Amino acid sequence: MPIKVLDRDTIAQIAAGEVVERPASVVKELVENALDAGATQIRVEVKGGGVSLLRVTDNGGGIPAAEVPLAFERHATSKISGTADLENIASLGFRGEALPSIAAVAGVEVLTRSDNDAAGTFIQMEGGAVTRQASQARARGTTVTVRNLFRRVPARLKFLKSTPTENGHIANCVSQYALACPEVAFELAVEGKTTLRTSGRGRLIDAVIDVYGVATAGKMLAVKPPEGEFAAGPDAAGVTVTGMVGAPELGRSGRGHLSFFVNRRWVNSRLLTYAVEEAYRGLIMVGRHPVAVLNIALPPADVDVNIHPAKSEVKFRAESEVFRAVQRAVRQALVAQMPVPQVGETAAAYQAAPPRARASWMLPQPDRADISVPEAPPTLATSLPVLRVVGQVMNAYIVAEGPDGLYLIDQHAAHERIRYDKLRQQRAESRPQIQGLLEPGTLEVTPQQTQILGDCRESLAAYGFALEPFGERTYLVRAVPALLAGEDWAGVLREMLAALAGEARGDREERILASLACHGAVRSGQALSDAEMRALVRDLEQTANPHTCPHGRPTVIHLSAGQLEREFGRS
Ligand code: ADP
Ligand code: MG
Numbered sequence: 001m002p003i004k005v006l007d008r009d010t011i012a013q014i015a016a017g018e019v020v021e022r023p024a025s026v027v028k029e030l031v032e033n034a035l036d037a038g039a040t041q042i043r044v045e046v047k048g049g050g051v052s053l054l055r056v057t058d059n060g061g062g063i064p065a066a067e068v069p070l071a072f073e074r075h076a077t078s079k080i081s082g083t084a085d086l087e088n089i090a091s092l093g094f095r096g097e098a099l100p101s102i103a104a105v106a107g108v109e110v111l112t113r114s115d116n117d118a119a120g121t122f123i124q125m126e127g128g129a130v131t132r133q134a135s136q137a138r139a140r141g142t143t144v145t146v147r148n149l150f151r152r153v154p155a156r157l158k159f160l161k162s163t164p165t166e167n168g169h170i171a172n173c174v175s176q177y178a179l180a181c182p183e184v185a186f187e188l189a190v191e192g193k194t195t196l197r198t199s200g201r202g203r204l205i206d207a208v209i210d211v212y213g214v215a216t217a218g219k220m221l222a223v224k225p226p227e228g229e230f231a232a233g234p235d236a237a238g239v240t241v242t243g244m245v246g247a248p249e250l251g252r253s254g255r256g257h258l259s260f261f262v263n264r265r266w267v268n269s270r271l272l273t274y275a276v277e278e279a280y281r282g283l284i285m286v287g288r289h290p291v292a293v294l295n296i297a298l299p300p301a302d303v304d305v306n307i308h309p310a311k312s313e314v315k316f317r318a319e320s321e322v323f324r325a326v327q328r329a330v331r332q333a334l335v336a337q338m339p340v341p342q343v344g345e346t347a348a349a350y351q352a353a354p355p356r357a358r359a360s361w362m363l364p365q366p367d368r369a370d371i372s373v374p375e376a377p378p379t380l381a382t383s384l385p386v387l388r389v390v391g392q393v394m395n396a397y398i399v400a401e402g403p404d405g406l407y408l409i410d411q412h413a414a415h416e417r418i419r420y421d422k423l424r425q426q427r428a429e430s431r432p433q434i435q436g437l438l439e440p441g442t443l444e445v446t447p448q449q450t451q452i453l454g455d456c457r458e459s460l461a462a463y464g465f466a467l468e469p470f471g472e473r474t475y476l477v478r479a480v481p482a483l484l485a486g487e488d489w490a491g492v493l494r495e496m497l498a499a500l501a502g503e504a505r506g507d508r509e510e511r512i513l514a515s516l517a518c519h520g521a522v523r524s525g526q527a528l529s530d531a532e533m534r535a536l537v538r539d540l541e542q543t544a545n546p547h548t549c550p551h552g553r554p555t556v557i558h559l560s561a562g563q564l565e566r567e568f569g570r571s
Helices: 008-019 023-036 098-105 152-161 161-179 204-212 228-233 268-280 320-337 346-350 410-426 447-462 489-501 507-516 530-542 561-567
Strands: 042-049 053-058 108-113 122-124 129-136 139-148 185-190 193-197 218-225 238-244 256-261 265-267 294-296 388-393 395-400 403-408 434-444 468-469 474-481 556-559
Touching: 008 098, 008 556, 023 042, 023 053, 023 098, 023 139, 023 161, 023 434, 042 161, 098 108, 098 268, 161 185, 161 193, 161 204, 161 265, 193 204, 204 265, 218 320, 238 320, 256 268, 265 561, 268 294, 268 320, 294 320, 388 530, 395 410, 403 410, 403 561, 410 507, 410 530, 434 468, 434 489, 447 468, 447 489, 474 489, 489 507
Parallel strands: 042 185, 256 294
Antiparallel strands: 042 053, 053 139, 108 122, 108 139, 122 129, 185 193, 218 238, 238 294, 256 265, 388 395, 395 403, 403 556, 434 474, 468 474
């Protein structure tokens, strides 16, 4: 075939293919337009998975009558005027592609009125061309109706999933923007039924309640810039991180509950995901993923939003600084606000069963009618108070008295936490405490384990294992981590290798750390002397995260003086 320029319609459809992948992509573009227009109320209606009908109604600035047909021209936008503006994009849209792309693959109607027009403008488009235009009454704002999506592109239609799946993508998209913009009241009606409604009151916690429900919202912790820094503005890199993150026990099996908004734009980002997961390391169970809603604000010039067809990925100029800012902010929020669970709530909070009673910092009841929520869950003690050891029960729990009542400490979980933090710190400082063996020991391994040992030798060395290959399937062990001195280190290594075999490469380091923390920690069932208990409690007071073991289970539960008085009928 000779080279020729394609006709307008084909060009438009090719371009549309990049922007409009599925009904949810249309919703995203229309909601972004409404937000750019300054709307404070946005209603989304969906029928037939978004294929039969999609309608977005807003109360934003509207499109001036004279500009309405122009809005459907390719590369026609009111948001930037030249290349210089591309360096500094503050709006969500900027390419002028969405409306023409949608009109190329669906029937579109727009009814809009701006402040300067006496009447509204109605325009109807079919096959990318105007079929009707008229004056029509309307309050300030815009309604865009999209019908018969992809009717002219059967190939795309074939690739769509079931109606519930497409509805799910749409609901997710609207939910994300509801979380990004708590000051905007969103409403989503699917097949005639309202499935999401946010108040637009402006508090993130309200949006979190509307999207995730009151039970999840009650376990969210506020992420705030440190007081001093906040007063002085964002940190050195100009990055400000705010939002909410879930307490570790909210861990989910997938990454679907991580929301990132960069200058209000909803984005997917491996970098940000990794930063958050790093912050939870050692606090959440391996294989579990946190819930987080994070706003990352930085100067528009420091982020390139023009790298993805659907604008759902961005590139940061200073990636490592953004990474550090996010990781630090989330970690601080977790460490500062993790409460010691209260007796009566612990089991409920840490097991899958629905909570019976709720901790004092949680929301009262999952009754949506009269929700009264504090600005953020109140901050509780950062670390443990100084405790006086009273004794041991069941050879498993240490009983202690603190300034406000009774504390019960799980001796194994607590010791695991102490060892974990110690090892982690030694690793971070590259100063492992090593116990040289008087006579080198030998360790025989299977061929698969040889491979794993080869992969993990550096990590193992960083914790204090000195291993040398000695023949094909044998290693000489010359030193072990000091924490394993006098322990069955060979047994620990063998168990660790077995566990590492099932672990993804990226999780291996964490597994080594967790194994070393666990083995050699005092067991449940082990009688402890007073001196041993005191030492353990002192060490726990010193750790940065005394309230949970590395798997996210509690180390301490607390029965307050007030609770004791209530239980005994004294108050
Ligand atoms: P972009 O958002 O990149 O500018 P679009 O094709 O999405 O491109 O929209 C084209 C133009 O139409 C926008 O620049 C804006 O001026 C106008 N527009 C679209 N939707 C709305 C709306 N809901 N309210 C006000 N103006 C709108
Ligand atoms: Mg747009």
